[in-house]
Amino acid sequence: MISIVICTYNNAPLLHTTLQSVLSQAGRDSIPHEVIVVDNNSSDNTREVVTAFRQEDTRIRYVHESRQGLSHARNRGMAEALGDVVSYIDDDVLLCAQWLENVVTAFSECDCEIVGGRCLLSLPHKPPAWFYKELEHLLSMVDHGDERLITSSEPLYGLNFSIRKETLRRVGGFDPKLGRQRRTLLSGEEREVLHRVRMNGGTAVYEPRALLYHIVNKERLTAKWFFRRKWAQGRSDMRCSGKLNIARHLLRIVRSFGGLLFVPLSRGERKALAFRRLLHISYLAGSLFEGGRRLTAGAIGNFRAAEKTNRRGG
Numbered sequence: 177m178i179s180i181v182i183c184t185y186n187n188a189p190l191l192h193t194t195l196q197s198v199l200s201q202a203g204r205d206s207i208p209h210e211v212i213v214v215d216n217n218s219s220d221n222t223r224e225v226v227t228a229f230r231q232e233d234t235r236i237r238y239v240h241e242s243r244q245g246l247s248h249a250r251n252r253g254m255a256e257a258l259g260d261v262v263s264y265i266d267d268d269v270l271l272c273a274q275w276l277e278n279v280v281t282a283f284s285e286c287d288c289e290i291v292g293g294r295c296l297l298s299l300p301h302k303p304p305a306w307f308y309k310e311l312e313h314l315l316s317m318v319d320h321g322d323e324r325l326i327t328s329s330e331p332l333y334g335l336n337f338s339i340r341k342e343t344l345r346r347v348g349g350f351d352p353k354l355g356r357q358r359r360t361l362l363s364g365e366e367r368e369v370l371h372r373v374r375m376n377g378g379t380a381v382y383e384p385r386a387l388l389y390h391i392v393n394k395e396r397l398t399a400k401w402f403f404r405r406k407w408a409q410g411r412s413d414m415r416c417s418g419k420l421n422i423a424r425h426l427l428r429i430v431r432s433f434g435g436l437l438f439v440p441l442s443r444g445e446r447k448a449l450a451f452r453r454l455l456h457i458s459y460l461a462g463s464l465f466e467g468g469r470r471l472t473a474g475a476i477g478n479f480r481a482a483e484k485t486n487r488r489g490g
Contacts, residue, residue: 177208177260178280179341181253183246184267185216185358188225190391195229195236197271207280211236212256216249246355247365250334254344262344264366266316266335270298270389278385279338282324289343289378290370292332293386294319300394306451307397314405316390320382327380334366336388339373347372353415361408364416399451406455410462 180198184191191213198211213226215238226238241252254262263279265271275293282291295318303311316333334355347369355365370380395401 177210177258178263178276178338179253179257179259179261180209180211180263180265180276181214181250181257182211182265182267183214183216183249183253184218184222185246185249185356186218186220186222187267188218188220188222190268191222192225192229193391194265194267194269194271195225197269199229199233200273201271201276202273203277203280207276208259209235209276210258212239212253213237214239214241214249214253214256216241216246217244243352245352245357246334247350247352250355250365251349251352254341254349257341260341261338262341263338264334264336265388266390268391268393269295269335270391272387272389275386275388278383278387282381282383282386283338283340286324286326286381287379288326288381289340289373290332290380291338291383291386292318292327292380293336293338293388294382294384295333295336296387296389298389298391300392300397303397304399306399306448308448308452310452311402314402314409315392315396318382320384322384324384325382327382328374330382331367332370332380332382335390336386337366338386339369343373343378344369347376354412361405362412362415363409364412368416402451402455403458406458407462407465410459410464411466414463414466 182191182194182198195211195213211233213222213236215222215226217240223238223240226236230236230238237256239252239256241249243252250264253264261279261283279291279293282288295316297312297315297317313331316335318331318333318336320327320330349369350365351368354368355362373380
């Protein structure tokens with residue numbers, strides 16, 4: 177059985193569109209599945225939207241999760257799921273008609289723990305002149321080609337991320353320190369799960385036929401949004417670094433920025449490369465901010481531990 181989990185926060189209009197695409201899936205009547213909408217403290221009409229769809233299909237369930245944060249919502253979806261596979265999709269996507277069938281086929285034909293699908297972008301208008309191709313990944317585009325493949329380091333994003341429930345439980349679920357929290361743009365929770373699964377000998381598969389389109393709103397094609405996104409990515413990557421040396425991580429960022437300074441510019445590429453440099457500075461600033469927080473927290477923790485030791489010794 178497949179448990180489709182949609183975590184949402186104040187996005188009722190697009191949630192409505194996503195649920196419509198779920199109800200339009202081929203094979204819905206023959207494939208055992210359920211749909212769980214996890215409302216993470218929305219203040220809009222999310223509950224009413226889900227209630228209306230439930231009247232069409234009682235396999236759709238509404239769950240409220242009061243702990244704020246996408247990772248909390250995803251973990252609640254795992255806890256509520258009745259299926260042996262949990263398929264996470266975002267609340268702003270359009271599924272291709274065969275998405276559900278192709279997720280099921282991938283799990284049945286592959287000895288794997290995770291199936292990540294193809295994610296293409298549905299843009300509201302032509303990108304601005306400073307937009308460059310790598311920015312598509314910040315909008316959650318996943319396209320590793322037309323063939324199914326076993327991934328080793330290729331990213332698979334949470335808007336199209338299916339995992340065996342027992343595997344997710346075994347690795348401890350999603351880290352609440354990572355992922356979106358209200359309107360913050362922190363990320364990395366699915367990447368961290370991927371890493372833990374792979375470290376434990378698990379396999380992740382990219383399935384291009386499990387296709388969906390990410391609906392990108394106008395706000396996400398502004399310079400302001402990308403600066404916020406890159407700042408948050410720097411913070412997220414620093415949090416994901418775990419026990420890695422913080423100084424080494426920052427040095428790698430600085431070196432990569434140095435490489436950008438000496439890229440030759442053609443007239444048509446000037447805006448894109450200039451914007452890329454500014455985004456890299458934003459990423460570095462976010463990394464420095466989070467690295468400083470981690471070092472400060474570590475120092476305070478060591479100081480308090482030393483104080484406790486001194487008191488016991490006294």
